[in-house]
Amino acid sequence: MRKISVLSILVILMSMFQSCSEKIETDLTQTAFIPKPTSVTATGDGYNLTKASLIYVQEGPAGLLSTAEFLAEKINQLTGNSAETKTTNSTPSKGVYISIAEDGELNKQGYELKINKNLISIKGADAAGCFFGLQTLLQTLPVANDNAQPLYVPTGTITDSPEYYYRGSMLDVSRHFFNVEEVKQYIDFLAMYKMNVLHLHLSDDQGWRIEIKSWPKLTDFGGQTEVGGGEGGFYTQEQYKELVQYAADRQIMIVPEIDMPGHTNAALASYAELNCDGKARELYTGTEVGFSTLCTDKEITYQFIDDVIRELAEITPGPYIHIGGDESHVTAHDDYVYFVNKVQDIVKKYDKKIIGWDEIANAKLxxxxxxxxxxxxxxxxxxxxxxxxxxxxxxxxxxxDMQYDSTTHLGLHWAGYIEVDHGYDWDPATLVEGITKENILGIEAPLWSETVTNIDEVEYMTFPRLPGYAEIGWTAPAERNWDEYKTRLAKHGKRFEALGIDYYKSALVPWEE
Structure with a gap:
């Protein structure tokens, strides 16, 4: 047998030691974060995520464990390892640590993400901040790692907080119905970019989509069709609660909308007594607007609304209920004002705050x-x-739902075309004279579904514009610039593809091949 010299053994050991201690060159500032963080500093090393077997959670604060479990699932998918979660009373020396900052240390919904060679620390102002910090961490990593290669997270520190409290999107499930799994998929899209509100448009002329147990025909009859005559559908209250919890686990609040007094044909077809003439309307599968109205001087109308708001409030933990109020063209002005005033009192009775389309400003708010x-x-x-x-x-x-340009095969253009730059390059606080940042709750990007029939079409109209709306809501205007943003967005194209997202490949964005 050939003998190995002591010198050879020493050479091998030194080589192994050198390779284990070799510095991984990284630059955290070069990561294409969306939304753009407030501050990013790099220290040039790497944290080996493949060795992240433990995710520690500060013992005590509520809402952190679901964030830790979310991260563990992502790590397991990427590395093939089995990361576990564990509560602790002290900061660990290695692994991942999720905790809440001292009062006043960070802005609301803000976070500090510290990455060094041995420890990743996510410290949030609250549980939401921790989850948003987690989403930033995930953007340093690929969506998938099929070859199970070692994954190094660039080291450094990110401090961050949002410009606006409310950063959301609306999904119209009334014109075309989207099932529970499809809505969950949309929630995941919002979570990826730190958006925190999903506004569900649950009723319209074409369909009523939420079970109201005291008025069962709303869904049994009014939920059975959609634009174009498809089969429609609705959510049971248990399914709705499932969506609320799924969203809450991702720090997203659901805002339910019952549109009224117009956009109500599905209700008027379900219950004749809601019509002034006492005659039920036919179900509607077209796309015209403004032709329907609840009867505003009937007491049964307000009993109906009271029942709907009561049942909806019971299953909606968030503070808001949206009362619609738009395009009620056949409701006389005085009747409309009287109606909105009455409905406001009903919503307030059930301890919810009101959101309504801008027409409700005609009432006494x-x-x-x-x-x-x-x-x-x-x-x-x-x-x-x-x-x-x-x-x-x-x-x-x-x-x-607006078309990107005249060649887009989906969408409408009554409000104009919205290319990716046009959707991104505006400031909510300066867009309208007389409306300043102090007046603004936040930003919301609605997706109406007259022409959108399935989740692939939802993806096409949503991406790549959604990340831009997320950045408008999160990042200070002085830090936003289209020419710089489009280069970051270009790098997210591969993320879209890895996730199977069918996106519009705008010629304005220098997508990476």
Whole structure:
């Protein structure tokens, strides 16, 4: 047998030691983060994620364990290892540690992400901040790692917090119905980019989508079709609660909308007594608007609304209920104002805050009302004068159902075309004279579904515009620039593809091949 010399053994050992201690060159500042963080500093080393077997969670604060479990699942998918979660009373020396900051240390929903060679620390101002820090961490990694290669997280520190409290998107499940799994998929899209609100448009002329046990025909009859005559569908209250919990685990609040007094044909077809003439309407599968209205001078109308709001409030832990109020063209002005005033009192009775489209500003607004600006500047500024906050959803900038250009095969263009740059390059606080940052609750990008029939089409209209809306809501205007943003967005194309997202490959973005 050939003998190995002591010198040879020493050479082998030194080589092994050198390879184990070799510094991994990285630059955290070169990561294409969306939304753009407040501050990123790099220290040039790497944390080996493949060795992350333990995720520690500060003992005591609520809401951290679900974030840790979410991260463990992602690590397991990427590395093939079995990362576990564990509570602790002290900061560990290695692994991943998720904790809550001292009061006042970070801005609300903010976080500090510290990555060194041995420890990743995610410290949030609250549980939401921890989850948002986690999403930033995930953007340093590939979506998939099929070859199970060692994964190194660039070292450094990120401190970050959002510009606006409310950063959301609306999904219209009334024109076309989307099932529970499809809505969960949309929730995941929002979570990827630190958006924290899903507004569900649950009722319209074409379909009623939420079970109301005291008025069962709303779904049994009014939920059975959709635009074009498809089979429609609805969510049971148990399914809705499942969606609420799924969203909450991702720090997303669901805001349910019952549109009224217009956009109500599905209800008017289900219950004849809600019509002024006492005659039930036919189900509607078209796309015209403005032809329907609840009967505003019937007591049964307000009993109906009371029942709907009561049942919806019981299964909605978030503070908001959206009452619609748009395009009620056949409701006389005085009747409309009377109706909105009455409905506000009903919502308040069930301890919820009101959001409504900008037309509701014509009523006498109570405290804590939010007017959602979509079309009418005069309505919206009138709402501000009456003390309302504003949710910015300008149709010409933020409507995800608008076509990208004249060649887009999906969508509409009544508000204009919205290419990716046009959707990104605006400031909510300067868009409308008389509406400043102090008046604004946040930003929302609605996706109406007249032309959108399945989740692939949802993806196409949503991406790549959604990350831009997320950045508008999160990042200070002075830090946003289209020419710089498009280079970061270009690097997310591979993430979209790895996730199977069917996105619009805008020629304005230098996508990486």
């Amino acid at each position: 109570i405290d804590d009302v939010t007017v959602q600006f979509w079309a009418d500047v005069e309505n919206t500024t009138m709402g501000v004068e009456k003390g309302a906050q504003v949710l910015m959803s300008p149709a010409a900038r933020a409507y995800l």
